[in-house]
Amino acid sequence: MRIAFFVNSIEGEATYYTTTSLALAALSRGHEVCYVTPGDFVLRPDDSLLIRATTxxxxxxxxxxxxxxxxxxASVTTMDIREVQVLFLRNDPSEDADRRSWAVYAGTNFGRLAAARGVIVVNDPDGLALAQNKLYFQGFPEVVRPTTMISRSIEEIRSFIEDHPDGVILKPLQGSGGKNVFKIQSKDEANLNQIFEAASGAGYLIAQTYLPDAVGGDIRLFVMNGRPLERDGIHAAFRRVPAKGDVRSNLHASGTAEPATVTPEILAIADKLRPKLIEDGMFLVGLDIVGDRILEANVFTPGGLPEIEAAHGIDFGEDIIAALEEKVRLQQLYQGALHNRTLATL
Known part of the structure; x- marks a missing residue:
């Protein structure tokens, strides 16, 4: 099969990206790989959808x-989207929000057109359209979420902070990679106005109760087809440990990766999220978990496969590509009768 990986840019890809691991796994299993970026789609007057694929x-x-x-x-080859069996959406929309606003929705918009033409698109583009910002997180059961408020009012945020003396995490509603994430201890914090101004530059803010267990970092757990990804009793998970004096555990924000112990309590959290992930066609998701709460569900570009392979010697990219092979088999078996959102999590 041929897999097209949709990314923000070719030059922006890195050796330590999970997309790179997935592409290598696909190649090792005998598949063809190409890369597509937001500006590489062409919809012609005859309604044919083409891609300018870096092959x-x-x-x-x-x-x-x-x-x-x-x-x-590599050369750029123009091909009909039907020459691709799987379109794997692996871009981060927040990276394009400021400088290339036109690119933010390219993956989901053209992903829908690709799915309508018989290409398996993961994660499902309609599901991803619901998750363009962290409001998507509010759709999960309240029992697994920190207490949260979303607002652009500093008065509302001050009131929320006053109600939670253990501290509050403040971050943009639209964002990733740990950018503009702050811990606020008191509503009277001297630089709260400056923090509010910096964090709210991109729009609405999320205020969440601080979880004391977060001082030791969070656990990133991969979920595939709605279930924790594991092989031979080893789960695709690792602990993200923040740098000293930092509340952010993101690897792009100086966090470090360590082996993680996946407990029955962690698996129970993932189990509570399964119905929505399946309903929304979320094939591959990274859950960030602290204690008995989920901090974030990364549905666009969950990373960490290289760190997991370094810790356990298991290339989970092979399992992910094998799951895509099975989806292609099922699609052929059912002669296109299965909806893309259904195929995405089978």
């Missing part, structure tokens, strides 16, 4: 560095 031209790199070098030298 490896038969090369089969086995290392991340070689793959990225090959991508930079």
């Amino acid at each position: 490896l031209n038969g090369s089969k790199p086995k290392k991340p560095e070689t793959l990225l070098s090959s991508l930079k030298e």
